[in-house]
Amino acid sequence: MDTTRRGFLGAIGQVSIGAAASVAGADPAAAETGAPHWGMVVDLRKCIGCQACTVACIMENAVPEDAFRTHVSVYELVAEGQDPAMVMLPRLCNHCDDPPCVPVCPVGATFKAESGEVLVDASRCVGCAYCVQACPYDARFINHDTQTADKCTFCFHRTQAGLLPACVETCVGGARNFGDLNDPECEVARMLREHQVSVLRPEMHTNPNVYYIGLDEVLDGRVAGEAAYRPPFDAAPARHGEGL
Amino acid sequence: MSTRRNILKGAAATGAIATFGAGYAATARKLARGHWSGEVPADAVTGNSAPPEFRIDPATGELALNPEIALSYTMCIGCTTMCGVRVKVDKAANKVLRVAGNPYSPMSTDPFIDYATSVADSFRAMAQTGAGQGMAHRSTACGRGNAVLEQVANPRRVLAPLKRVGPRGAGQWQRISFGQLVEEIAEGGDLFGEGRVAGLREIRDLETPIRPGAPEFGPRANGLVWMNGVDDGRDALVLRWLKQGFGSSNFTRHGSYCGGAYRSGSGAMFGDLKQMPHAKPDFANARFILFAGTAPANAGNPFKRVGTLVAKARSEGELSYAVVDPVLNNAQNGPSGTRSRWIRITPGTDGALAMAIIRRMFEAGTINSRYLAQPSAGAAAAAGEASWTNATHLVIAEEAHPRFGRMLRGSDMGLAPGAEGDPFMVAAPAGPVPAGTGAAPLFHDGVAGTIEGPVRVKTALTLLREEAMAGSVEAYSAACGIPVATIDWLASELGRHGRRAAVNSHGGMMSGSGFYNAYALMMINTLIGNLNWKGGTMIAGGWFPDTRGPAYDLASFPGAVTARGLPFGRNGPYEKTSEFKAKLAEGRPYPADGPWYPNAPGLATEWLSSLAEGYPYRAEALILRNTNPVYGVPGIAHLAERLKDPAVVPLIVSIDPFINESSAIADYVVPDSVMYETWGFTKPWGGVATRATCARWPVIEPRMERTPAGAPIGMEAFLIALALRLGLPGFGPQAIPDAAGVLHPLERAEDWYLRGAANVALAGEAPVAEATDEDIEMSNVARIAADLQAVLKPSEWRRAATVFAKGGRYEPIGRSYEGERARHAFAAPMQVWNEDLGSYRRATTGTRLPGTAAWRAAEFADGSKVADHYPERDWPLKVVSYKSPLQNSYSVGAPTLLRITASNPVSLGTALAAEHGIATGDRIRLSTPGGTLESTALVREGVAPGTVAIEHGFGHRGFGAGDITIDGETWPGDPRLGAGVLLNDLGLVDPTRAHAGVWVDPVSGTAVRQGLPARIERLG
Secondary structure (H helix, E strand, O other): OOOOOOHHHHHHOEEEOOOHHHOOOOOHHHHHHOOOOEEEEEEOOOOOOOOHHHHHHHHHHOOOOOOOOOEEEEEEEEEOOOOOEEEEEEEOOOOOOOOOOOOOOOOOOEEEOOOOOEEEOOOOOOOOOHHHHHOOOOOOEEEOOOOEEEOOOOOHHHHOOOEOOHHHHOOOOOOEEEEEOOOOOOHHHHHHHHOEEEOOOHHHOOOOOEEEEOOOHHHOOOOOOOOOOOOOOOOOOOEEOOOO | OOOOEEEOOOOOOOOOOOOOOOOOOOOOOHHHHOOOOOOOOOEOOOEOOOOOOEEEOOOOOOEEEOOOEEEEEEEOOOOOOOOEEEEEEEOOOOEEEEEEEOOOOOOOEOOOOOOOOOHHHHHHHOEOOOHHHHOOOOEOOOHHHHHHHHHOOOOOOOOOOEEEOOOOOOOEEEEOOHHHHHHHHHHEEOOOOOOOEEOHHHHOOOOOEOOOOOHHHOEHHHHEEEEEOOOOOOHHHHHHHHHHHHOOOOEEOOHHHOOHHHHHHHHHHHOOOOOOOOOEEOOOOOOEEEEEOOOOOOOOOOHHHHHHHHHHHHHOOOOEEEEEOOEOOOOOOHHHHHHEEEEOOOOOOHHHHHHHHHHHHHHHOOOOHHHHOOOOHHHHHHOOOOOOEOOOEEEEOOOOOOOOOOEOEHHHHOOOOEOOEOOEEEOOOOOOEEOOOOOOOOOOEEEEEEOOEEEEEEEHHHHHHHHHHOOOHHHHHHHHOOOHHHHHHHHHHHHHOHHHEEEEOOHHHOEOOHHHHHHHHHHHHHHHOOEOEOOOEEOOOOOOOOOEOOOEEOOOOOOOOOOOOOOOOOOOOHHHOHHHHHHHHOOOOOOOOOOOOOOOOOOHHHHHHHHHHOOOOOOOEEEEEOOOHHHHOOOOHHHHHHHOOOOOOOEEEEEOOOOOOOHHHOOEEEOOOOHHHOOEEEOOOOOOOOOEEEEEOOOOOOOOOEOOOOOEOOHHHHHHHHHHHHOOOOOEEEEEEEOOOOEEEEOOHHHHHHHHHHHHHHOOOOOOOOOOHHHHHHOOHHHHHHHHHHHOOOOOHHHHHHHHHOOEEEOOHHHOEEOOEEOOOOOOOEOOOOHHHHHOEOOOOOOEOOOOOOOOOOEOOOOOEHHHHOOOOOOOEEEEEEOOOOOOOOOOOOHHHHHHOOOOOEEEEHHHHHHHOOOOOOEEEEEEOOEEEEEEEEEEOOEOOOEEEEEOOOOOOOOOOOOEEEOOEEEOOOHHHHOOOOHHHHOOEOOOOOOOOEOEOOOOOOEOOEOEEEEEEEOO
16 A cells, blocks of 8 residues: 555545645655755646647757647546536646656666656666656657657756746746745645645556646546647648639 | 546647657667767756756845846737737847746736836746745746747748749749839839839829829829738838828728727727727626637737636636637636636627627616716716716607717707707707706607707617617527527626626627627627726726827828828718719619728728729729738638739739738738837737837847848838838938927938837836836847937937836836726717717618617628528538637747647537538538638537637648749748638628628628538548
8 A cells, every 4th residue: 555645645636735744745854955846736727728838848948849848738528418618738747756757767867856856867868768658647758859758847947047947937827836845835835735636647646746726537547648639730631612 | 426528539629739759669779779879968957948048046036147148028929919028039149049928018917017126126026036936927928929939030031022023923033132122113114024013103193083083082192002910019100101101091900800890899889980999808806707709818819918817817816707609719617617608609699699688688677777877977977987878868760860870969959069069968858958967868769859840869778778679588599599598697697796797709700790799799888887997897008109209209290291082991981972972963872883881990801802893993002011811801712813913903012021822912022020020019909907018129130131221121121211212201311300399310210119119218197217227238128229329319218228128118007996997997988879870871772770789690782681692501500710829820930839739620519510420530521602621520519509610820822831932942832831721711702792892791891700601511
């Protein structure tokens, strides 16, 4: 049985946080050293599906053509007897406290940073893609330019400079919220105290640091992006009539 | 989980991505290939991520700039909203790396920071420091706004003047010098080996009538006609050149094929059918909003601001709302539960819904009688109202009366004019009396004893009630497809929240009934009485104008020409034409040879008919600036071919950075600046309660080639050079008067825009503060500091520098309200009856239309019902267009947008799909009386029955979708740029018009793209 801090909560699929001392993701040891423990709280009631985060991430991080480090899946949810409803689900690396991607790395290139990010040291990565396979959030890919594993870094280069991750800075609806889970004064810690939150793939017991407000349980396993439809690009798909 | 749920594959195409990456199979072999077989990134952990713009110590707030990076506040022009943004520039590479919001700007930030904040502190506001850790004043760019910087480096950008080779539209060009460009356009000649073409010098004849025997159309100079896109803050210079300099009165923008029907309907309500004022809900404080024909948080203007405010209000605030739309879109939000609700509607029938709601409000007594009873500004003030209406004013309701449909005035009763002119009359027991400072009867239907005898009169509100009662709620329900119970719920929600309820609309009104649909929706706000109230509806707070200010007069100058003549788009009274007079003399004044729209603004839609058919007269030269009617007007394909014939319009010039579908049929393409290379000042269209001016300036060096004098070749250099060559007034060394009347030069762009900035800086109660050296340095206004000092006076330049350093000028957010009211209030009365509308005759029928809100099924120009021409048995479906959050009509050249949504499948509902055996991914053919297209189907729950929906922004032939050949070298067409389909290919021409013209709304003259009659079939 999983006895980690939040594993038992994750199995239920929803996490209710009472006090700052037990804020999910908080690391008492790190709190003593003053190191932050970065986390994100995504309020799905505020996401408008504008994809500003998706594009800002691409621009900020030079994400290669065929990949995304983050994006927003857009779903049309149909409950029996009800009108269909739109759900926009921002997705990214969950920067798990128990990341399945780390132990599978044969060369130790993937690691957990002191401030909580799961990162890849590309100088060690051999591009074997075991981590890509191991990630339950489908959040990793092999960068075809560098031939190494690539993923969201929580904009490590920006947080080191005192800046917000690009996706958070540009979030039009204010859905993406970012901060130090160790700091009870922090906006994200407050949100975790005041709201019922959920995580994706709770059954994986990964202890993610990305939380959702308003996540319908039917979506908590939808991580592969397969629900959304991208029309296949066809070189000559459309015929424009010139009028009858 | 007790409820069975489906997640439809292919939900909304946006955000549609197969997987994060390319998967495992292709990469497993990399291990065998050995260590680091790819490119080595800049950093082992953060890869090729951009260098941070600055570093900040979260504890102390100490800021360290990155010397290689410039951060400048300017304006995004990725859509019509024109948000204030912060641009991150790699100085050495002259390249924009990324865009974020401007925290001073309400378009990008809520709440926006105080204008007095130093630039350094504005940077701190967006970093992880202080209260909210950078999220309290989070300032954003949208998805498109983040991507469109790519347009600057678009490989298909036009950087030098082009002249066509071979026939128009053949895609063959040659580069020419700036000197040749200006000379040929000014002087004309046998420019293309096709015969002589008149140049602008010849066309600029200010005396000879453009049409012999029809002096009402003004001089030959009106034969130069100018089509513009949206005012990006540069139109004031265009208008100076065209109207006051050249002397042509013919200028139009894109509104008639954008959201013009809404604006016209709102204009009827607000009493100004030319400027078309409109209000928006106070999103942050409203309790209930009915959105119909607009999709907050999905698209619209101001897109981000509305998205931010609605997201906040539905989660943290008290807002609930309904989105009435044929298509479920991002405006609805499942996680917000009952706070947001989608209601399906049959396309183009919003007026039926609105009239049903109005009927219910009359029946339930939820109209705001106390508000509506105030007949004057004085009465409203005395009653504590924030606005007033003409609901109680009497209208002449006798068909035979020469002033039928007009308001009864004091002069009709033999009264002398009062202090405020000829008074409006209200009902009283002993007969009509002038509207006074007390309440007046809401309803009256009687006879007034005028000086010319007894005349039937009714109050405006009586006429509205009659119109609403003309249909049963059941009949309205049948027309719009919304159940009576849902209509009742909407009426009840709108009634029970009092002035904290509001109705909002916009571009979804572009149907054949669009004008009256919009007027009817806006009428609900008037019956609620919510205008100028916190939580109700509010107009834009205005701006600090650039053209007419305390420092310089950019709007007028000595020697300016007064352009004259009835407009080319026939948006004036037919009764003033020689045609009318001649027909009247023959005893048959109606129908006219074509439609006229006295209650509409300039109409690009109708210009296309005028251009092709020469009615009311022929144009000799057409200038297109950053506009694309050939892509944007439904049904234009039926006319566009004609425009390729030089005999129809002898000279076409396009000023555009790209060869779009319209510049493709030009004779010359003048390059232009893009995004962050350009100048301009804009104001919010709406949704901002405070005064706001957004400033745009070149924060990077423009990429176009240079004139001999060293200016970038763009619109400004072109117009100034033409003006100097032709000797147009208002340009040259002595052109711009300052406050003392001293004339200053207008010889380059800086002469114009920097003086505009001085006006912005000095306007209002007090000027802005002078920019500090630190502000100038941190915002990189240092880049233009030498020009500021050279052009402006010592007392002006640092204040103008502040306007650029902070990306505009913004009144503090605290000045939004005065107690419970909007501080910037709309003063004129709401028109429950609009007499200009209620008294005019349609030129093509000689008949009248209601002067109040109404539901009317779509008609063609001759007054026949569209449904009679194209009956439901043949055309059972309705096609609608909807806006994408990402793509618009000119953004396809930003490749990152196509990474997210590569194409636009045709959406249809599950029932319709089942009926035709269509599944997602199937090929379908969609046909209307105007055209056909073939595409891929996307089957959804969220589409109204009998409706087929097409996302706008795809199906391009221009922008490089096809081959472009310049000087014999071909830029091969990129099929990705041409992906998908364009609804406008299905647009209809009006079969009842003598001169060919597209189907438009009969009052507003606006294009019809919502509710095209159609049929669908599955292919293969």
